[in-house]
Amino acid sequence: MSKVLHSLLLLVICQVAMSSLFYDEPRLPLFVVPFHYDLTLITHLENVSDFHYEGTVKISLYVQRPTNQVVLHVGGIGVDTRNISLLREEDVWLNKVYFNHIRQYMVLNFNRRLMMGRTYVLSIRFGRELSEFTTDGYFIGRFANARTWQKNWYSMTFFERNLIRNTMPCFDEPNLRATFNVTMGHHKRFQSFSNMRVLAILPNPDLPDYVWSLHEVTPSIPTHMLAFSVNSFTCSFSQSVSSSPLHFRTCSRPGDLPETSLVAYVAPQLLQFFEELLGVRLPLDKIDQLVVDRIPATSLESLGFVVYRSREILQLNEAPISQAKIQAFQVIAQGIAHMWFGNLMGINSWSDLWLTEGLSNYFEALGVDHLQPGVGRRQLLRYREMAFMYEAQVGGITLAPPVEIEPTAYETALFQKASALLVMLNGFLGNETFYDGIQRHLWQNSFTGSTPDIFWRSLQLARERQPSSPSNEESVKTVMDTWTQQRGYPLLKVSRNGTTVFLTQSHVFNESRPERWWIPITFATQAKPNFNDVKPKVWMSPFEEQIQLNVTVPENQWIVFNLHALGYYRVQYDEHTWELLADTLYDDFRKIHVLSRAQIVSDVLFLHKHKRLNWGTVLNVLKYIVDEDEQEPLMAFVLGLTNGYWGFKPENSMSIAKWLGIAGKWYAEFIVHTFDKFVFKGIQNSLV
Numbered sequence: 001m002s003k004v005l006h007s008l009l010l011l012v013i014c015q016v017a018m019s020s021l022f023y024d025e026p027r028l029p030l031f032v033v034p035f036h037y038d039l040t041l042i043t044h045l046e047n048v049s050d051f052h053y054e055g056t057v058k059i060s061l062y063v064q065r066p067t068n069q070v071v072l073h074v075g076g077i078g079v080d081t082r083n084i085s086l087l088r089e090e091d092v093w094l095n096k097v098y099f100n101h102i103r104q105y106m107v108l109n110f111n112r113r114l115m116m117g118r119t120y121v122l123s124i125r126f127g128r129e130l131s132e133f134t135t136d137g138y139f140i141g142r143f144a145n146a147r148t149w150q151k152n153w154y155s156m157t158f159f160e161r162n163l164i165r166n167t168m169p170c171f172d173e174p175n176l177r178a179t180f181n182v183t184m185g186h187h188k189r190f191q192s193f194s195n196m197r198v199l200a201i202l203p204n205p206d207l208p209d210y211v212w213s214l215h216e217v218t219p220s221i222p223t224h225m226l227a228f229s230v231n232s233f234t235c236s237f238s239q240s241v242s243s244s245p246l247h248f249r250t251c252s253r254p255g256d257l258p259e260t261s262l263v264a265y266v267a268p269q270l271l272q273f274f275e276e277l278l279g280v281r282l283p284l285d286k287i288d289q290l291v292v293d294r295i296p297a298t299s300l301e302s303l304g305f306v307v308y309r310s311r312e313i314l315q316l317n318e319a320p321i322s323q324a325k326i327q328a329f330q331v332i333a334q335g336i337a338h339m340w341f342g343n344l345m346g347i348n349s350w351s352d353l354w355l356t357e358g359l360s361n362y363f364e365a366l367g368v369d370h371l372q373p374g375v376g377r378r379q380l381l382r383y384r385e386m387a388f389m390y391e392a393q394v395g396g397i398t399l400a401p402p403v404e405i406e407p408t409a410y411e412t413a414l415f416q417k418a419s420a421l422l423v424m425l426n427g428f429l430g431n432e433t434f435y436d437g438i439q440r441h442l443w444q445n446s447f448t449g450s451t452p453d454i455f456w457r458s459l460q461l462a463r464e465r466q467p468s469s470p471s472n473e474e475s476v477k478t479v480m481d482t483w484t485q486q487r488g489y490p491l492l493k494v495s496r497n498g499t500t501v502f503l504t505q506s507h508v509f510n511e512s513r514p515e516r517w518w519i520p521i522t523f524a525t526q527a528k529p530n531f532n533d534v535k536p537k538v539w540m541s542p543f544e545e546q547i548q549l550n551v552t553v554p555e556n557q558w559i560v561f562n563l564h565a566l567g568y569y570r571v572q573y574d575e576h577t578w579e580l581l582a583d584t585l586y587d588d589f590r591k592i593h594v595l596s597r598a599q600i601v602s603d604v605l606f607l608h609k610h611k612r613l614n615w616g617t618v619l620n621v622l623k624y625i626v627d628e629d630e631q632e633p634l635m636a637f638v639l640g641l642t643n644g645y646w647g648f649k650p651e652n653s654m655s656i657a658k659w660l661g662i663a664g665k666w667y668a669e670f671i672v673h674t675f676d677k678f679v680f681k682g683i684q685n686s687l688v
Contacts, residue, residue, distance in 0.1 A: 022098060022100065022107070023069070023071050023100060023103075023105055023107050024100060024102075024103060026103070027173065028071055028072070028073070028105075028171060028173055028176070029067075029069075029071055030064060030065075031063065031064060031065045031066075031067040031069070031070075032061045032062065032063050032064065032067065032070055032114065032120075033061065033062055033064060033171070033176060034059050034060065034061055034062075034170075034171045034176060034178045035060055035061070035062055035119075035178050035179070035220075036059070036060035036178050036179045036180075036181070037057055037058070037059055037060075037170070037178055037179070037180045037181065037223075038057070038058040038060075038181045038183075039055065039056075039057050039168065039180060039181065039182050039183065039226075040055055040056050040057075040183045040185070041053055041054075041055035041168075041182075041183070041184055041185065041228070042054055042055065042184075042185030042186070042207070042210070043130070043155050043184065043185065043186050043190075043230045044130075044187075045130075045140070045153045045154070045155060045186070045187065045190060045230060046187045046189075048151075048153070051129060051130040051131075051140055051153070052127065052128065052129045052130055053127055053128070053130060053138065053155075054125070054126070054127030055125070055126060055127060055168065056123065056124070056125050056126075057123075057124055057126070057168050057169055057170070058087065058121050058122070058123045059072075059121070059122045059123075059124075059169075059170070059171075059178075060119060060120075060121050060178075061114075061119060061120045061121070061122055062118075062119050063114045063115060063116050063117065063118050063119070063120065064116065065116055066113045066114065066115060066116045067113060067114055068109060068110045068111070068112060068113045068114065069107060069108065069109055069110070070107075070108040070110070070114075070122065071105055071106070071107050071108075072105070072106055072108075072169055072170060072171050072172075073104050073105065073106070073162075073164075073165035073169070073170055073171065073172040074099070074104060074105070074106040074126075074165060074169050075104045075137075075162070075163075075165035075166035076128070076136065076166040077126050077127065077128045077165075077166060077167065077168065077169070078126060078127055078128050079106065079124060079125070079126050079169060080124075080125040080126065081097045083123075083124075083125050084097065084108065084122070084123065084124050084125075085122075085123050086110070086120050086121065086122060086123075087120075087121040087122075087123055088121070089120060091112070092110055092111065092112055092114070092120075093110065093111050094108060094109070094110055094111075095109045095110060095111050096108075096109040097109075104162070104165055106169060108122075124169045126168060126169055130155060132294075134158045134295065134296045135163060135166070136163075136166050136167070137157060137158060137159055137163035137164050137165070137166040137167035138155060138156075138157050138166075138167040138228075139155070139156060139157075139158065140153055140154065140155050140156075141153070141154055141155075141156060141292055141293065141294055142154070143253040143292075143293065152232055152253070154190075154229065154230065154231035154232065154233070154292075155229060155230045155231070156229045156231075156290070156292065156295075156307065157226070157227050157228055157229065158295065158296060158300055159223070159224040159225070159226060159227065159302075160224065160296075161224065161350055163224070164223050164224055164226065170223045171223065172223050172224065173222070173223075174222045174224065174346055174347050174348060174349065174350060174449060175222070175347075175348040175349065175449045176222065176223070177220040177221055177222050177346070177447065177448070177449070178220060178221070178223070179217050179218055179219065179220055179221075180195070180217065180218045180221070180226055181215075181217045181218075182194045182195075182196070182215040182218075182226075182228060183212055183213070183214050183215065184212070184213045184215070184228060184230060185204055185207070185210055185211070185212050185213075186210065186211065186213065186230045187209055187210055187211075188209050188210065188211050189232060190230045190231060190232050191213075191230070191231065191232065191233075192213030192215070192228070192229070192230055193227075193228060193229040193230075193231070193251075193288050193290065193305065194215045194226075194227060194228040194229075194304075194305065195215070195218050195221070195225070195226065195227055195228075195302055195303050195304040195305050196215045196216035196217065196218050196284075196286075196304060197215065197216055197285065197286050198213050198214065198215055198216075199214045199215065199216050200213075200214045201213050201214070202214065218303065219283055219303070219447050220447040220448075221303055221343070221346075221447070222346055222449075225302045225303055225342075225343055225346070226302065227300075227302035227305040227307075228305075229290060229305075229307075231251070231290070233251035233252055233253060233290065234251065234252065234253070234254040234257050235249050235250060235251040235257075236249075236250050236251075236257060236260060236261070236264050237249055237250075237264075238250065238264045238265065238267075238268050239268055240268040240269075240271045240272045240275075241268070241272060242272060242275070244281070246268070246271060246282065246284060246285060246286065246287060247285060247286045247287075248264060248267055248268055248286070248287050248288075248289060249286065249287075249288050249289065250263055250264040250267075250289040250291070251288070251289070251290050251291070252290070252291035252292070252310070256291060256310060256314055258316065259314035259315060259316055260289075260291050260313075260314065261315075261316055261317040261318075262313070262314075262315040262316060262317045262319070262325070262328055262332075263289055263291070263308065263313050263315075263328070263332050264289070264317075265317045266317075266328075266329065266332050266371065267287070267289060267306075267332055267335075267336055269370075269371070270332060270333055270336045270337075270367045270370070270371070271287070271336055271339075273367060273370045274336060274337065274339075274340065274363065274367065277363075277366070277435070278340060278435075278438065278439055278442060279439045280340065280344070280439060280442045280443060280446070282303075282339055282340070282344065283344075283446075284303070284304045284339075286304060287304050287305070287306065287339075288304065288305050288306070289306050289307075289308065289335075290305075290306070290307045290308070291307075291308050291309075291310050291313055291314065292307060292308075292309065292310060293309070293310050293311075294309070295307055295309050297309070298312045298331050298334075299312075299313075299331050299334060299335045301334070301335045301338035301339070301342065301343070302343065303339065303343040303344070304339075306335040306336075306338075308331060308332075308335065309331075312327055312328060312331045313328050313331055313332070314328075315328045321372065326368070326372065326375060329367075329368045329371050329372060329375075330364060330368055330379065332367075333363075333364040333365075333367030333368050333371075334360060334361075334364040336367065337359075337360045337363040337364050337367060338356075338360050340359075340363070340442060341356045341357075341359040341360045341363065342356040342357070342360060344442060344446050344447070345359075345441070345442055345445055345446060345448075345450050346447075346448070346449045346450065347449050347450060347451070348449035348450070348451055349449075349451075351400075352450075352451055352452060353411075354399050354414050354415060354417075354418040355418065355450065355451075355452055355455060356450075357411075357414075357415040357418060358415055358417075358418025358419045358421070358422055359418075359419075359422065359438075361383060361415055361416065361418070361419035362380070362419045362422045362423065364379075365377075365379040365380045365383075365419070377595075377632070378631055378632055378635065380419065380420070380423055381565060381595065381598060381632050381635070381636075382635060383416040383419045383420055384416070384420040384423070384565065384568065385602060385635070385636060385639050386412075386413065386416050386639075387413050387416040387417040387420055387568075388489075388570075388602070388606070389639065390409065390412075390413035390416075391413070391417070391488060391489065391508075391509075392509070392606070392610075395487070395488070395509055396486075396487035396488025396489070396507075396508075396509060397410065397413060397414060397417065397487060397488075398484070398485060398486060398487045399414060399417065399418060399421075399452075399483075399484040399485070400484060400485045417568070420568050421480070421483050421484070421568055423566055423568075424483075424520065424566050424567050424568050425459070425476075425480065426566075427520065427522075427534050427564070427566035427567070428479075428520040428535065428536050428566075429459065429462075429463060429476075430535065432466070433459070433462045433463050433465075433466055434459070434462075436462040436465065437458045437459035437460075437461065437462030437463070438458070438459075440458055440461070440462060441454070441455055441458035441459075444458070445458075452480075452484065453477060456475070456476045456477040456480055457476075457477070459476045460475050460476040460477065463476065474518060474539070474541075478518065479518040482516070482517040482518050482542055483517060483518075483568065486515040486517070487515065488507055488508055488509055488513075488515065489508055489517070489568050489569050489570075490505045490506065490507065490508060490515075490516070490517045490519055490569045490570075491505070491506055491507070491508040491569065491570050491571075491572055492504075492505055492519065492521075492540075492561060492562070492569055492570070492571045492572070493505070493506070493572045494559070494561060494571060494572065494573045494574060494577060495574050496553070496555070496574055496576060496577060498555060499552045499553055499554060499555060500548060500549075500552070501548070501549040501551065501553055501559060502546055502547070502548050502549070503521065503540060503546065503547050503548075503549065503561075504545060504546045505517065505519060505540055505544075505545065506545075508569070508570055509610075516541075516542035516543070516545070517540075517542055517569070518539060518540070518541055518542060519539065519540040519567065519569060520536035520539060520566075520567055521536055521537055521538045521539065521540055521549075521561065522534055522535070522536055522537060522561065522562060522563040522566070522567070523537065523549075523551075523559055523560060523561045523562075523563065524559070524560050524563055524593075524596075525551070525553050525557060525558070525559045525560075526553075526554075526557035526558045526559070526580075526584075527553075527554070527557060529591060529592075531560075531563050531564065531592070531593035531596060532563075532593075533563070534563050534564055534566055537551075538550070555576075556580070557580070558577060558580040558581050558584055559577065560581070560592060560596050560600075562596070562599060563593065563595075563596060564593060564595040564596065565595045565596060565598060565599040570599075570602075570603045570606060570607070571599070571603055572603070572607055572612060572613070575617065578604075578613075578617050578620070578621060579617075579620065581600060581621060582617075582620040582621045582623070582624075585597070585600075585621065585624035586623055586624045589624050589627065589628065594630045594632050594633065595632055597628070597630070597632070597633040598632040598633045598635070598636040599636070600621065600633075601621075601622065601625070601633045601636040601637050601640065602636040602639070602640055604617070604618045604621045604622065604640075605618065605636075605637075605640030605641065606640065609640075622637070625637055
């Protein structure tokens with residue numbers, strides 16, 4: 001055999017061997033799984049010309065199937081491949097290291113198979129320069145000293161999806177939870193923060209003026225929930241009021257510290273409120289809160305560690321209620337709610353992120369409402385309206401993957417829709433069942449990854465525990481799958497024949513589309529205007545295109561569906577019912593609940609825009625709006641008009657001109673003074 005042929009044969013053999021070692025699946029193999037990380041990291045911030053860090057991670061692995069290959073994530077970091085080893089395994093050594101840069105995998109090939117049922121400790125050294133790019137995962141920021149204008153630097157983590165792999169080698173998937181033992185090395189003029197409190201600060205014998213900050217071991221968390229920071233911030237201290245108080249440390253640059261008084265005061269209140277509401281205490285004795293100028297979101301939340309962006313959060317606690325203060329309430333409530341939903345209860349797949357984010361949005365609104373009654377209700381309605389608007393733009397979204405829409409806009413609408421569906425779920429289950437299911441779900445699924453099916457099952461069991469629960473009801477999963485697995489949402493059409501009422505469902509954007517839903521039907525009539533009875537009187541199944549209500553409504557009396565706007569659907573009445581509702585609103589709009597008024601306003605504008613309702617009917621229904629004095633219908637009115645809706649047909653110009661002659665002056669004043677008149681004035685009055 002010629003030397004050339006021999007060389008080619010060797011090359012082919014090598015290529016085959018390498019291709020068999022090349023791993024290119026979208027998810028990590030589960031032959032080995034991590035259960036503990038020992039992370040030792042030294043951050044160098046004292047030299048402006050040389051910001052960097054280096055560290056060693058020792059990952060404890062459990063072998064579920066025999067393999068001689070370990071696949072983990074490595075992104076934009078340097079790895080010392082010459083010193084990768086399995087500790088205390090003298091007969092096992094590393095043969096080759098391969099990198100799949102597209103998937104951001106590092107594939108370690110060992111000389112022999114790792115034995116099933118055994119544990120191993122994988123040791124890897126790594127490091128890189130520090131920059132101000134947040135996509136690095138671990139990045140640096142700066143602030144100027146108020147007196148000397150000298151720059152002060154700090155480091156911080158932002159471990160959103162797929163970013164911790166740019167900081168350290170790890171198994172970066174949300175279902176792969178582990179405990180973390182974090183030891184931070186830094187110059188003695190800085191301080192260390194992480195998920196857990198500092199147990200001890202020891203001198204570093206190898207580096208002058210450096211210390212080791214040893215943090216307590218975390219509970220089992222996914223890698224992206226790890227957080228740490230090295231900084232020289234100034235801190236204040238507060239705590240929750242309970243038999244076992246949880247301590248808060250709120251830190252910022254020195255000049256901002258007085259304005260962190262709001263978050264330092266409000267966060268413990270919200271923690272206590274959520275603990276009592278959920279019946280589950282966090283496994284923490286501290287929460288650190290950092291306030292900085294530049295992060296890629298309004299807040300970054302990890303177990304025991306929250307970072308806020310200064311422009312949304314800096315407020316004096318004693319300051320009067322304002323739009324900025326309400327916004328700060330929302331950001332703080334979101335950060336604290338994430339301690340339960342996202343941290344304590346996680347997910348197994350990023351495709352289920354809507355579950356924890358929807359729950360966080362929902363409880364954020366409850367937290368804000370606890371601080372400022374009435375505001376949370378408006379917030380949830382706004383989430384519903386914004387989700388409706390986005391769905392109209394793209395023809396409907398689904399909470400089930402895959403999704404082919406721009407991530408930022410899509411995810412915002414996805415989480416808003418999720419929170420709106422949770423409002424509907426609470427509506428048809430009732431508060432007692434809803435919170436019982438969530439509490440038990442948290443008890444049973446803390447420090448594990450949840451899924452929508454597991455969550456629905458918890459709520460179903462809570463429903464079955466109620467003594468009055470009918471045995472023939474469809475399961476929570478059966479109902480909710482029609483709302484999460486299909487694009488869009490239903491339009492409920494109401495038609496009346498004498499005193500009989502018929503309901504028909506169809507897809508809101510196209511009647512010929514096949515999607516149908518389990519719809520909880522609630523209604524109030526002029527004879528029985530009990531708007532607070534929000535338990536479904538009947539269910540409309542996906543197999544029924546039309547049903548007849550078992551109720552008699554006189555022809556001259558109105559009927560209103562979807563009480564409190566709890567259901568995630570729109571309602572289209574027949575012309576006669578629209579006329580009755582318009583007359584009632586004009587004569588005394590308070591006969592109809594404020595949230596139902598908001599739905600009516602939103603629906604008529606939507607239906608006209610989609611050519612399902614003539615402008616004359618819209619004008620007739622909305623003529624009362626000049627006297628409306630509640631925020632929710634006015635918000636629906638403005639959102640409905642400003643969502644690209646300004647095109648009027650010439651044949652309607654006289655009617656429009658007549659209506660605008662009445663409402664035009666009011667509408668101009670409304671745009672300028674809405675928040676002062678209807679939000680902040682109402683809030684201040686509620687404080688008296």
